[in-house]
Amino acid sequence: MxxxxxxxxxxxxxxxxxxxxxxxxxxxxxxxxxxxxxxxxxxxxxxxGMSPPKGMLPFSTDWFITWMPNIHSSLFYNIYTRLREDHGCERMSAFIKAYRLYVEQVESNDAEAVLGLTRAWTLIRFFESDLLQLSTCTRCTGRFVAHAHSPSHDYVCGICQPPSRAGKTRRRRDAETTEALACQPSPPPARRRA
Ligand SMILES: [Zn+2]
Incomplete structure (x- = not known):
């Protein structure tokens, strides 16, 4: 060799x-x-320490559009595109870095990572297949995952317009996630954990 x-x-x-x-x-x-x-x-x-689980991968784009998964997917995908476009990271290296940064961001807000790694990978594949797009919220200007070819001129994100069942505490936490989205222009922080 x-x-x-x-x-x-x-x-x-x-x-x-x-x-x-x-x-x-x-x-x-x-x-x-x-x-x-x-x-x-x-x-x-x-x-x-175990055999890989069997079963099909999630294959529907709809999951990424539902309220809480959408907020998490959007946070992850914004980090990923910044690493790709602004930092010139190669695809899989950007993917792994973005996923780690996403988990750190969520955990620092005392929330749980709703987006599993395999889901995050499926998300990227859906974007690569032009099944999803990023739409800009007309209120907070954050960029959110949406179905491809959906009209975006009057798009309002799930944080600016949460479903009524979402509680107050949850809403506050998600407002912090929006801030994180809006603050994307700064370079990603160095990894805090080894
Ligand atoms: Zn918004």
Missing amino acids: SEKSLLKELQQVQLAIDLIELGARLQVLETETELSRARLVRLFKEIR
């Missing part, structure tokens, strides 16, 4: 490990790495 292919192999293994640690399903690993399925299953078992 040449040095070059050895290096590539090591990068593939590292990518698989990063993804498994963040909660990736087997289908994500099979799509994004060139490692064999048997190898990926072995890696998965070593890292998670």
Whole structure:
């Protein structure tokens, strides 16, 4: 094996490990790495201490449009596009960094990460397939995940116009998430945890 292919192999293994640690399903690993399925299953078992769960990946764009998932998906996707466009990060490296930053952001607001890693990956694939778009809220100017080709001239996001069942505490917490969205122009913070 040449040095070059050895290096590539090591990068593939590292990518698989990063993804498994963040909660990736087997289908994500099979799509994004060139490692064999048997190898990926072995890696998965070593890292998670169990066999990879079976079952289909979530395939509907609708989940990303429902209220709370939409706020989380939008936060994640804004971080991802900034890393891609402004920092020139390569696709999968931007994806992993963005996912870690998203989890940090949510946890620092005492909330739970509603968007799992496999969902986040599906989200990116939906954008790449032009099934989703970012629409700008006409009130807070934050950019939110919306169905592709949906009219956006009078778009109002789920934080500015929350469903009536959303409680006060929840609303306050989400207002903080909106601020985080609006504050995207600053470079992403350095990772606080190893
Ligand atoms: Zn808004």
